[in-house]
Amino acid sequence: MATPLVVSDVAKSFTMHLRDGVTLPVVKGVSFSIRAGECAVLGGPSGAGKSSILKMLYGNYAVDEGQIIVQHGGGLIDLASASPRTVLSVRRHTIGYVSQFLRTVPRVSALDVVAEPLVERGEDRETARAKARALLAQLNLPEKLWALPPATFSGGEQQRVNIARGFITEHPILLLDEPTASLDARNRDVVVELIDAKKTAGVALLGIFHDLDVRDAVADRVIDVTAFAAGKIAA
Amino acid sequence: MTDEPLLRVSALSKFYGSRVGCENVTFDLWPGEVLAVVGESGSGKTTLLNCLSTRLLPSSGTASYRMRDGQRRELYRMSEAERRFLMRTDWGFVHQNPADGLRMTVSAGANVGERLMAVGDRHYGRIRATAVDWLSRVEIDDDRIDDEPRAFSGGMRQRLQIARNLVTGPRLVFMDEPTGGLDVSVQARLLDLLRGLVTDLGLAAIVVTHDLAVARLLSQRMMVMKDGRVVESGLTDRVLDDPRAPYTQLLVSSILQV
Numbered sequence: 001m002a003t004p005l006v007v008s009d010v011a012k013s014f015t016m017h018l019r020d021g022v023t024l025p026v027v028k029g030v031s032f033s034i035r036a037g038e039c040a041v042l043g044g045p046s047g048a049g050k051s052s053i054l055k056m057l058y059g060n061y062a063v064d065e066g067q068i069i070v071q072h073g074g075g076l077i078d079l080a081s082a083s084p085r086t087v088l089s090v091r092r093h094t095i096g097y098v099s100q101f102l103r104t105v106p107r108v109s110a111l112d113v114v115a116e117p118l119v120e121r122g123e124d125r126e127t128a129r130a131k132a133r134a135l136l137a138q139l140n141l142p143e144k145l146w147a148l149p150p151a152t153f154s155g156g157e158q159q160r161v162n163i164a165r166g167f168i169t170e171h172p173i174l175l176l177d178e179p180t181a182s183l184d185a186r187n188r189d190v191v192v193e194l195i196d197a198k199k200t201a202g203v204a205l206l207g208i209f210h211d212l213d214v215r216d217a218v219a220d221r222v223i224d225v226t227a228f229a230a231g232k233i234a235a
Numbered sequence: 236m237t238d239e240p241l242l243r244v245s246a247l248s249k250f251y252g253s254r255v256g257c258e259n260v261t262f263d264l265w266p267g268e269v270l271a272v273v274g275e276s277g278s279g280k281t282t283l284l285n286c287l288s289t290r291l292l293p294s295s296g297t298a299s300y301r302m303r304d305g306q307r308r309e310l311y312r313m314s315e316a317e318r319r320f321l322m323r324t325d326w327g328f329v330h331q332n333p334a335d336g337l338r339m340t341v342s343a344g345a346n347v348g349e350r351l352m353a354v355g356d357r358h359y360g361r362i363r364a365t366a367v368d369w370l371s372r373v374e375i376d377d378d379r380i381d382d383e384p385r386a387f388s389g390g391m392r393q394r395l396q397i398a399r400n401l402v403t404g405p406r407l408v409f410m411d412e413p414t415g416g417l418d419v420s421v422q423a424r425l426l427d428l429l430r431g432l433v434t435d436l437g438l439a440a441i442v443v444t445h446d447l448a449v450a451r452l453l454s455q456r457m458m459v460m461k462d463g464r465v466v467e468s469g470l471t472d473r474v475l476d477d478p479r480a481p482y483t484q485l486l487v488s489s490i491l492q493v
């Protein structure tokens with residue numbers, strides 16, 4: 001089966017120049033791959049570096065060492081050393097990401113926040129909005145909220161907008177950082193359904209889920225991040 | 236997306252006597268990309284922008300620009316007339332102070348129409364219709380078309396300046412603190428408007444700002460300047476979320492949340 005994402009020997013540390021330049025090692029020797037149609041889950045305690053790994057895979061955090069090989073545009077690229085322009089293209093076409101919190105943009109309606117990634121990929125605005133409506137309905141977001149900017153929404157409402165925005169495109173790789181953290185049981189189940197549909201469609205998923213029920217429902221495999229602890233001697 | 240950068244800047248420096256304006260700046264800008272230039276007061280942002288827009292000539296370095304016909308031209312080797320033509324047709328320049336970019340004693344409609352005439356449009360009815368259309372795009376009511384910008388608020392003037400610059404369909408827009416000097420609620424509206432226009436028109440832009448939230452909202456890429464030099468550059472969210480240079484860390488830590 002196809003393997004659209006291969007991570008090898010990735011290391012990450014933070015150097016805090018404002019605190020006498022102390023270096024905080026986070027992970028090293030991070031190596032795994034994700035196949036099309038599977039959902040792998042990053043496991044490990046708080047602070048182990050799960051979100052940091054996801055952010056490196058999205059180009060949001062810089063990578064100190066190692067390679068992140070992604071199938072993109074008919075070829076392979078190394079995201080760890082890619083130019084900003086290549087990273088932008090990867091985000092538009094290949095890797096989607098649902099962050100833990102929605103970053104709101106003033107004056108843009110929830111519907112357009114969700115439709116935007118499709119419009120960026122060249123879909124016409126009305127088609128994109130129709131898909132956005134369907135997803136927001138599936139996630140039980142009250143219709144009266146669709147035309148409003150999400151800045152004033154509750155945590156769970158914002159998160160559902162964020163999930164819809166992440167799931168609306170057909171990116172072959174999808175990264176999920178605790179997408180169900182602020183959702184009730186009914187909507188957690190919807191997210192599980194959405195993830196299953198992505199798997200069936202052959203998407204490679206990598207997620208972080210604190211909720212054990214959700215994790216058990218979606219995970220094909222758990223990648224234990226403590227194995228990559230930067231303090232530890234590599235096995 | 237084409238595989239040729241729109242603007243290619245190499246080792247650009249500008250000295251004012253022995254004082255450094257900007258030093259050794261190198262980057263490429265592609266069509267449709269918005270690059271934010273941030274840094275403290277005196278770090279060389281305006282100097283760089285003025286060199287790029289050829290309002291100022293650099294002390295050394297080169298910049299080439301891909302013309303509409305696909306040819307690359309060296310900006311600092313063009314004649315004065317050629318540069319003026321580029322500025323009128325293919326480029327826009329949005330000043331922090333709208334009074335620097337507008338003609339304060341002619342009507343709002345004429346401020347917009349003038350740019351169209353400068354690119355050769357002579358048809359009065361069409362010019363006026365386009366002006367009305369652009370004023371509405373920047374949310375200025377059409378009953379204000381005959382008013383002079385002197386009678387406008389700061390936010391309205393800035394929106395008018397933007398309309399004046401975008402009406403000719405430029406491919407590259409330079410902006411120096413486009414939301415500076417406006418109060419916060421007016422800023423938010425202007426930013427939102429700019430963000431929409433830049434995306435809809437697929438503009439490339441270089442935006443100088445000291446406001447990291449503005450950079451986050453408008454740009455995909457960012458350059459951080461200090462003492463005339465670029466100390467860090469990359470994707471905007473990468474630079475803001477994982478700042479590497481000591482100065483960038485200081486800049487990011489000194490604001491609440493972006």
Ligand SMILES: Nc1ncnc2c1ncn2[C@@H]1O[C@H](COP(=O)(O)OP(=O)(O)OP(=O)(O)O)[C@@H](O)[C@H]1O
Nearest residue numbers: 014024026045046047048049050051052053476477
């Ligand atoms: N931008 C940053 N700058 C400095 N340190 C950071 C940054 N991001 C993360 N860290 C540090 O890196 C370590 C790993 O953080 P990370 O967020 O990846 O953990 P996590 O496994 O996702 O934890 P949680 O389960 O609590 O979300 C932590 O010590 C954190 O403080």
Ligand SMILES: Nc1ncnc2c1ncn2[C@@H]1O[C@H](COP(=O)(O)OP(=O)(O)OP(=O)(O)O)[C@@H](O)[C@H]1O
Nearest residue numbers: 251254255256275276277278279280281282283445
């Ligand atoms: N015409 C000039 N003659 C001499 N020195 C100048 C001139 N213009 C700018 N400088 C100097 O060049 C340096 C960079 O100035 P510049 O205006 O580019 O800074 P800036 O980053 O735009 O600052 P600000 O955020 O305050 O607008 C400063 O030290 C400034 O004093």
Ligand SMILES: [Mg+2]
Nearest residue numbers: 050051052208
């Ligand atoms: Mg985390």
Ligand SMILES: [Mg+2]
Nearest residue numbers: 280281282411
């Ligand atoms: Mg300046």
